[in-house]
Amino acid sequence: MALKDKAARIDLSNIGALSTARGQVSKTAIGMHADALFRDEKVAAENIALKGMLEEFDGAKATKLMDPKIIKPSKWANRHEQSFSNEDFESLKKEIETSGGNIQPIKVRPSKSEAGTYELIFGHRRHRACLELGLDVLALVEDMDDATLFCQMDRENRERSALRPWETGTTYARALDEGLFPSARKLAEAASIDLSQLGKALALARLPADIVAAFPSPLDLQYRWAAQLTQALQKDPELILERAKTIHADNAKLKANQVLTRLLDGGGTVPPPPLQKVSFKGKDGQSGQIKFDSTKKTIVITLEDIDPKRFGEFEKAIKSLLC
Incomplete structure (x- = not known):
């Protein structure tokens, strides 16, 4: 049940109200004392009932509608710009538009550098969709440190719309380069990442720009x-x-x-052409032809009028090309 629905169930209208079943309030000292005791008992009973209702909220976190313009991408943002210009994003955007907003909230933390603004933890695509549609975005607000933010963002992406390998690699590489984690192993442990998969992602991220x-x-x-x-x-x-x-x-x-x-x-x-041919003639009337088949990746050499004694020379020449 949503938090606001739970709250709507609590009736606060009778707190402190005196029961009319006792008739007129006594004006005598004994009567006033009795009424005070009755009132205290009733308030205590109401407090116990309210406490039971509020226990339903234990651990719950409130969501709120926010202007997406005051929410900025995290420095650890891991979505490449092209992730916001494909069919999957357009489908998500259409769904949010039809629903009048994002049903599943994003998560943000108060900005540490600019008062009144927030930093995205996860939900970058939902936030971008609401921003482009001009809709308020439903958000959960929670303060946390950078390492916790990084791990929550990474897990959320893997559970929902997984990042592409290069996006993942650049995100992990940035976390290591900026000292968020002391080593790849510590990063793998903190974010529950397979170490070998992390190595492949980092290898992609470290590829030269060319x-x-x-x-x-x-x-x-x-x-x-x-x-x-x-x-x-x-x-x-x-x-x-x-x-x-x-x-x-x-x-x-x-x-x-x-x-x-x-x-x-x-x-x-x-x-290259599927078949290349080269013909040549020797100084003593010999002739030859080399055929290279790029499809089969084979080379065929045909030699005519060659002295058998020179076979060793040809063998040595060909081996030198392959070794």
Whole structure:
């Protein structure tokens, strides 16, 4: 039952009222004393009844309608701007508009830097929807420290509309960089996060800006790509970064998985022809041809009029290319 509905059940109209069943109030000293005792007993009984009713409110927290303009995003806000411009957000916004407001309250704390304003703990999408619709937002107000705010915000997002991997990673990285938690392990313990999943999220957040910019949106990055991209960067950072810059500069309409393939396997933004052929002639009349099949990823070398004694030379040359 809502708090305001519980409150409506309490009847305070008869507090202190004297019973008329006793007839006229006695004017004698003994009568006045008796009336006083009766009145005290009645008030005590009413207090006991009220105390029982109010026990229903134990632990309850009041909500209130607030102007969304006085509520500011937290410094730990973890929603990327693109999260407010997709179909899911538009659906939520339509639902709130139809209901005349958010049924599920957001949570805020009093601002520590600006009097009369509040800082969002969770409910960023509901708050943004009410702000854009010009509706008051139903909010629960509770003061708390930064670490508690961070953990509540993270749990709420995981239970409702989970953050995308890159959003999650940047949020965790910011918490560690600003010293909110002394280590990744302490962060995982406080927020009840799987440590290996936290590691993948942080790896995505630590990717160079050029790598992130190569994708259509940072929200497209996936947890399972973290190890692949990190290993590729460790092996040859200049090559991977150059590929990323080329992809971004070409502005090709590539899907996220296509970008990943180009970053890891190369080929630029234009795929090579499926079959390439190179023919050549030797100084003593020999001839040869090299065929490269990009679809099968195979190379076929055909040589004619080659002295068998030179086989070792060709073997050594080919091995040198592969080793």
